[in-house]
Amino acid sequence: METQWLTEDERAAWLRLVAVVELLPGVLDSQLRADARLTHFEYFVLAMLSEAPERTLRMAVLAQRTNATLPRLSHVVRRLEGRGLVERFPCPEDGRATNARLAAAGWDAVVAAAPGHVDAVRSHVLEPLTPAQVKQLRGIGDALLTRLDPDGRLSGLYDPDRAHENPS
C-alpha cells in the first residue's frame, strides 16, 4: 500500500503541534517544581483528589483520571504519602481496593500551588491566543480526543457531562 504523505498545511500544523507537545510539559513542570516542589503529575493527582467527594478516590479511578498506569500511580502516591500530602487506606466495600484521600497538608499544597499554576497556564497558553483561537482550540481538542481517548477515560477532565460514563 502506498503511503500517503502530508500536504504542506498538514505538515505545518503537525510540526507545530509536535513542538508544543514537546515544550509545554517542561514549562509546566518547571514552574510547579520551583514554586511548589511538585511535578505536574503530582499536582494533577492532588488536584483530582481535591475535587472528588470526601477528597477520596480509589486508586484505579484516580489512575484513569490522571491517565496513569496503576504501577505509576502506586509509586507516586507512596511518595506523596511519605510527604504527608495523601493518605491511603483499604476500601471497606472491596478488600482488593485501596482508597487515596487528600490529607490536610495536601489540600494546603494544592491551594498554595493553584494560583501560580493558573498564572503559568494563562501566560504561556491562553494569553498568546485570541478568544476565537481559544474556541477553535476547544474544538480541535475535542476532535483529537475522539481518537486519542476513544473510551473517554479522561473525559471527566475535559467534559463534566460525560463523567457519569465511568461510574466504576
Added chain:
Amino acid sequence: METQWLTEDERAAWLRLVAVVELLPGVLDSQLRADARLTHFEYFVLAMLSEAPERTLRMAVLAQRTNATLPRLSHVVRRLEGRGLVERFPCPEDGRATNARLAAAGWDAVVAAAPGHVDAVRSHVLEPLTPAQVKQLRGIGDALLTRLDPDGRLSGLYDPDRAHENPS
C-alpha cells in the same frame, strides 16, 4: 495580587490541551517502539540528520533542532552509535565540536520507520480534523510557540524561512 481565574471557554480549551499533551506522546512512542524499535525522540534525531546536508550535524545544532539538552542528546547519540545508526567524529573546523552523521543503517531505519509513523500521525491527528481545523491548528501553534519558544530554537522545524536566524 488577585489571581485571575479562567473563563469557561478557557478552562475547556486548556483541559483538552492538557489531555492531548498527556496522551499524544504515548501514542507516537508506542507505534515507533513496536514498528521500528525507536523512541519518538530517537526517530526525530535520525530524521533531522537525514534531512541535513551530508546527513551530518554538529551536536549543539542537533540539540536545538530536537529541543534536547546537550547531555540528553549526548546520551542518546552514544546509544544510537552503539547500535550502528549514527557515527560521531570531531569537527575539523572547531576542535571543541563533535559532528554526528547518519550511518547507512540509520538511513535505512528512518526509511523503514517513516511510512508507519506518518500513518500514525495521519490517523491520530490529521484525520479527525477538518481542513479548516488543520489551518487553525497551524495558527494556534504559531501563537503558542511565540511564548514557548521565543528564541525560535525549534523554528527550523516549523518554519524554514526563519532557520537562518540561528546561524551558530
Added chain:
DNA sequence: CTGAATTAGTTGTTGCTTCAACTAACACTC
C-alpha cells in the same frame, strides 16, 4: 463449596532524563 479467572495493587528492575561537575578547546584582553 471448590477451583479458575478476573480485578486491584504493589514491588523490583531497567532505561531514559535531568542536574551537576568536569574536561577540553577556542576567543579575547592586556
Added chain:
DNA sequence: GAGTGTTAGTTGAAGCAACAACTAATTCAG
C-alpha cells in the same frame, strides 16, 4: 603569550516512568 572567560561536549549520579512479575481479594461456573 599568559590569563580569563566562554563554548562544546562528556560523564556520573539521582529520580521518575514503563514493564513484568507477583500477591491478594472477588466473582463466577459447575
